[in-house]
Amino acid sequence: MGLFMTKQANNEVVTIKKYANRRLYNTQTSSYIVLEDLFEMIKRGEEFIVKDAKTDDDLTRAVLTQIIFEQEAKGYNLLPISFLRQLIGMYGNTQLEGVVPNYLTATMEQFIQNQEKMIGFSTDQWTDYTPMKMFENMAEQNMKIFEQTMGMFSPNKKDE
Secondary structure, three states: OOOOOOOOOOOOOEEEEEOOOOOEEEOOOOEEEOHHHHHHHHHOOOOEEEEEOOOOOEOHHHHHHHHHHHHHHOOOOOOOHHHHHHHHHHOOOOOOOOHHHHHHHHHHHHHHHHHHHHHHOOHHHHOOOOHHHHHHHHHHHHHHHHHHHHHOOOOOOOOO
16 A cells, blocks of 8 residues: 555545444445445545435544544554644634635645655655755745635735
8 A cells, every 4th residue: 555545547436324333334335344444445545425324414524533533543643642632722713614624635735745756756866855954845835825725814905
Protein backbone atom coordinates (compact mmCIF):
# COMPACT_ATOMS: atom_id res chain seq x y z
CA MET A 1 0.00 0.00 0.00
CA GLY A 2 1.43 3.37 -0.98
CA LEU A 3 1.61 6.48 1.14
CA PHE A 4 -0.66 8.43 -1.18
CA MET A 5 -4.21 7.83 -2.20
CA THR A 6 -5.14 7.38 -5.82
CA LYS A 7 -8.58 8.18 -7.17
CA GLN A 8 -10.84 5.42 -8.41
CA ALA A 9 -10.65 5.13 -12.15
CA ASN A 10 -14.42 5.36 -12.55
CA ASN A 11 -14.90 8.05 -9.84
CA GLU A 12 -17.83 6.00 -8.51
CA VAL A 13 -18.92 6.69 -4.96
CA VAL A 14 -19.71 3.45 -3.17
CA THR A 15 -22.71 3.44 -0.86
CA ILE A 16 -22.22 1.70 2.46
CA LYS A 17 -25.36 0.95 4.46
CA LYS A 18 -25.11 0.91 8.25
CA TYR A 19 -27.69 -1.17 10.05
CA ALA A 20 -29.04 -0.79 13.60
CA ASN A 21 -26.89 -3.72 14.73
CA ARG A 22 -23.86 -1.60 13.61
CA ARG A 23 -23.11 -3.89 10.67
CA LEU A 24 -21.86 -2.26 7.50
CA TYR A 25 -22.97 -3.43 4.06
CA ASN A 26 -21.10 -2.56 0.86
CA THR A 27 -23.76 -2.17 -1.83
CA GLN A 28 -21.17 -2.39 -4.61
CA THR A 29 -19.81 -5.80 -3.58
CA SER A 30 -23.05 -6.99 -1.89
CA SER A 31 -21.12 -8.01 1.20
CA TYR A 32 -20.85 -7.13 4.86
CA ILE A 33 -17.67 -5.30 5.82
CA VAL A 34 -15.97 -3.91 8.92
CA LEU A 35 -14.32 -0.56 9.67
CA GLU A 36 -10.93 -1.99 8.72
CA ASP A 37 -12.29 -2.59 5.20
CA LEU A 38 -13.33 1.08 4.99
CA PHE A 39 -9.87 2.06 6.20
CA GLU A 40 -8.33 0.06 3.35
CA MET A 41 -10.77 1.59 0.85
CA ILE A 42 -9.67 5.05 1.94
CA LYS A 43 -6.00 4.13 1.59
CA ARG A 44 -6.74 2.95 -1.97
CA GLY A 45 -8.46 6.27 -2.71
CA GLU A 46 -11.92 4.77 -3.06
CA GLU A 47 -14.76 7.17 -2.37
CA PHE A 48 -17.70 6.04 -0.27
CA ILE A 49 -20.63 7.43 1.63
CA VAL A 50 -22.18 5.76 4.66
CA LYS A 51 -25.97 5.89 4.96
CA ASP A 52 -28.25 4.72 7.74
CA ALA A 53 -30.06 1.70 6.28
CA LYS A 54 -33.39 2.69 7.83
CA THR A 55 -33.48 6.51 7.68
CA ASP A 56 -31.01 7.10 4.81
CA ASP A 57 -29.25 9.73 6.99
CA ASP A 58 -25.64 10.46 6.04
CA LEU A 59 -23.35 8.86 8.65
CA THR A 60 -20.08 9.30 6.76
CA ARG A 61 -18.55 11.88 9.13
CA ALA A 62 -19.30 9.78 12.23
CA VAL A 63 -17.89 6.62 10.62
CA LEU A 64 -14.73 8.41 9.44
CA THR A 65 -14.26 9.76 12.96
CA GLN A 66 -14.67 6.24 14.31
CA ILE A 67 -11.99 4.97 11.89
CA ILE A 68 -9.61 7.69 13.13
CA PHE A 69 -10.38 6.73 16.74
CA GLU A 70 -9.64 3.05 16.04
CA GLN A 71 -6.39 3.81 14.22
CA GLU A 72 -5.24 6.11 17.03
CA ALA A 73 -6.10 3.36 19.56
CA LYS A 74 -3.92 0.93 17.56
CA GLY A 75 -0.94 3.22 18.10
CA TYR A 76 -0.98 5.22 14.85
CA ASN A 77 -0.66 8.58 16.57
CA LEU A 78 -0.97 11.07 13.72
CA LEU A 79 -2.99 13.60 15.71
CA PRO A 80 -0.97 15.30 18.44
CA ILE A 81 -2.78 15.87 21.72
CA SER A 82 -2.27 19.64 21.44
CA PHE A 83 -3.92 19.61 17.99
CA LEU A 84 -6.87 17.59 19.31
CA ARG A 85 -7.33 20.00 22.24
CA GLN A 86 -7.20 23.02 19.94
CA LEU A 87 -9.61 21.45 17.49
CA ILE A 88 -12.08 20.56 20.24
CA GLY A 89 -11.77 24.10 21.60
CA MET A 90 -12.99 25.44 18.24
CA TYR A 91 -16.30 23.59 18.41
CA GLY A 92 -19.16 25.97 19.08
CA ASN A 93 -17.27 28.99 17.73
CA THR A 94 -19.61 30.10 14.95
CA GLN A 95 -16.99 32.46 13.52
CA LEU A 96 -14.70 29.52 12.78
CA GLU A 97 -17.28 27.02 11.50
CA GLY A 98 -16.82 28.06 7.88
CA VAL A 99 -13.12 28.78 8.06
CA VAL A 100 -11.60 25.78 9.83
CA PRO A 101 -12.88 22.97 7.56
CA ASN A 102 -11.81 24.81 4.40
CA TYR A 103 -8.43 25.68 5.88
CA LEU A 104 -7.73 22.15 7.10
CA THR A 105 -8.77 20.65 3.76
CA ALA A 106 -6.57 23.05 1.77
CA THR A 107 -3.64 22.54 4.14
CA MET A 108 -3.87 18.75 3.90
CA GLU A 109 -4.05 18.91 0.10
CA GLN A 110 -0.95 21.12 0.06
CA PHE A 111 0.84 18.75 2.45
CA ILE A 112 0.12 15.78 0.15
CA GLN A 113 1.35 17.75 -2.87
CA ASN A 114 4.57 18.57 -1.01
CA GLN A 115 5.06 14.91 -0.11
CA GLU A 116 4.59 13.90 -3.75
CA LYS A 117 7.17 16.50 -4.82
CA MET A 118 9.65 15.17 -2.26
CA ILE A 119 9.26 11.62 -3.54
CA GLY A 120 9.83 12.86 -7.09
CA PHE A 121 13.15 14.51 -6.24
CA SER A 122 16.32 12.94 -7.54
CA THR A 123 19.25 12.30 -5.21
CA ASP A 124 21.06 15.34 -6.63
CA GLN A 125 18.14 17.61 -5.81
CA TRP A 126 18.16 16.50 -2.15
CA THR A 127 21.54 18.16 -1.55
CA ASP A 128 19.90 21.59 -1.97
CA TYR A 129 16.80 20.73 0.06
CA THR A 130 17.12 20.63 3.84
CA PRO A 131 14.40 19.61 6.31
CA MET A 132 14.36 23.16 7.67
CA LYS A 133 13.81 24.60 4.19
CA MET A 134 10.97 22.12 3.68
CA PHE A 135 9.20 23.32 6.84
CA GLU A 136 9.78 26.95 5.91
CA ASN A 137 8.14 26.36 2.53
CA MET A 138 5.23 24.52 4.13
CA ALA A 139 4.73 27.35 6.64
CA GLU A 140 4.68 29.91 3.82
CA GLN A 141 2.15 27.85 1.87
CA ASN A 142 -0.03 27.35 4.96
CA MET A 143 -0.05 31.08 5.59
CA LYS A 144 -1.13 31.73 1.98
CA ILE A 145 -3.91 29.16 2.34
CA PHE A 146 -5.02 30.72 5.62
CA GLU A 147 -5.05 34.22 4.09
CA GLN A 148 -7.05 32.97 1.10
CA THR A 149 -9.51 31.19 3.38
CA MET A 150 -9.93 34.26 5.58
CA GLY A 151 -10.36 36.40 2.46
CA MET A 152 -13.42 34.35 1.55
CA PHE A 153 -15.12 35.57 4.71
CA SER A 154 -14.09 39.23 4.74
CA PRO A 155 -16.28 41.89 3.11
CA ASN A 156 -15.19 43.14 -0.29
CA LYS A 157 -13.18 46.32 -0.08
CA LYS A 158 -14.13 49.03 -2.49
CA ASP A 159 -11.44 50.89 -4.38
CA GLU A 160 -11.08 54.43 -3.13
